[in-house]
Amino acid sequence: xxxxxxxxxxxxxxxxxxxxxxxxxxxxxxxxxxxxxxxxxxxxxxxxxxxxxxxxxxxxxxxxxxxxxxxxxxxxxxxxxxxxxxxxxxxxxxxxxxxxxxxxxxxxxxxxxxxxxxxxxxxxxxxxxxxxxxxxxxxxxxxxxxxxxxxxxxxxxxxxxxxxxxxxxxxxxxxxxxxxxxxxxxxxxxxxxxxxxxxxxxxxxxxxxxxxxxxxxxxxxxx
Numbered sequence: 001x002x003x004x005x006x007x008x009x010x011x012x013x014x015x016x017x018x019x020x021x022x023x024x025x026x027x028x029x030x031x032x033x034x035x036x037x038x039x040x041x042x043x044x045x046x047x048x049x050x051x052x053x054x055x056x057x058x059x060x061x062x063x064x065x066x067x068x069x070x071x072x073x074x075x076x077x078x079x080x081x082x083x084x085x086x087x088x089x090x091x092x093x094x095x096x097x098x099x100x101x102x103x104x105x106x107x108x109x110x111x112x113x114x115x116x117x118x119x120x121x122x123x124x125x126x127x128x129x130x131x132x133x134x135x136x137x138x139x140x141x142x143x144x145x146x147x148x149x150x151x152x153x154x155x156x157x158x159x160x161x162x163x164x165x166x167x168x169x170x171x172x173x174x175x176x177x178x179x180x181x182x183x184x185x186x187x188x189x190x191x192x193x194x195x196x197x198x199x200x201x202x203x204x205x206x207x208x209x210x211x212x213x214x215x216x217x218x219x220x221x222x223x
Contacts, residue, residue: 014191016176017137018183019211020127028121032114041110048103049078055096068096082107134215137186143167145175145187173197180209 033041049071056068068074068091077087081104091097131137144164149172167185169175175187176197194210203209 012191013188015134015137015186015188015213015215016179016194017131017186017211017213018142018179019208020130021183023126023128025121028126029118032117032121044103044106045078045082048099049075051099052077052091052096055093055099056091078103082111084108084111130211131213133213137213138163143185145169145178145185147172147175147187150188173200177201 052068053071053074056074068077080087081100084107091100129136131140142164144161144166146166147169167178169178169187172187172189172193175185176189176194178185179187180194180198180201180203191212194212195206198206198209
């Protein structure tokens with residue numbers, strides 16, 4: 001028989017914070033290159049399209065090449081090369097061919113880098129930065145989810161949290177679910193409790209749902 005008058009385990013009051021969310025695939029794609037690189041790609045694409053069109057007008061006389069005679073055709077061909085698709089008609093003049101080969105090399109380098117990272121992000125999209133300290137929590141602008149037990153018991157000194165906006169939950173369960181699902185607050189509770197309540201709510205992957213700061217507020221004897 002267990003004598004409950006003696007402590008049988010130790011636990012710590014810890015900060016429960018929202019876990020990092022997976023980054024959106026759109027965000028990953030847009031951040032593959034820097035803004036200056038995206039702009040330079042757009043400029044190169046536009047200039048090459050116009051050069052294809054101009055060179056086609058002045059060099060296609062007598063050789064029956066009409067692939068870039070229209071500006072829309074030039075833009076379409078430049079876009080096709082950028083995507084790694086063949087153009088409907090190869091240029092015939094030396095000048096246009098030279099420009100075409102240089103542009104193909106440029107697009108090959110860009111697409112190689114893009115596809116390497118793009119495939120990686122499709123498999124593993126990555127996550128937001130994890131909250132590691134109470135300073136990170138403050139910078140995130142989260143509210144402190146409090147509840148009656150820690151408000152009245154005095155186990156935790158809440159003076160250190162006076163700079164946070166406080167939200168009084170109806171109970172611990174509401175605080176935990178708000179942190180996990182709504183991600184609009186953080187709270188303080190025994191480290192084993194969030195996992196228990198998360199499983200009770202039907203969450204199986206606790207690693208991506210329950211995140212605790214390493215910092216402990218106080219160690220509690222449970223008996």
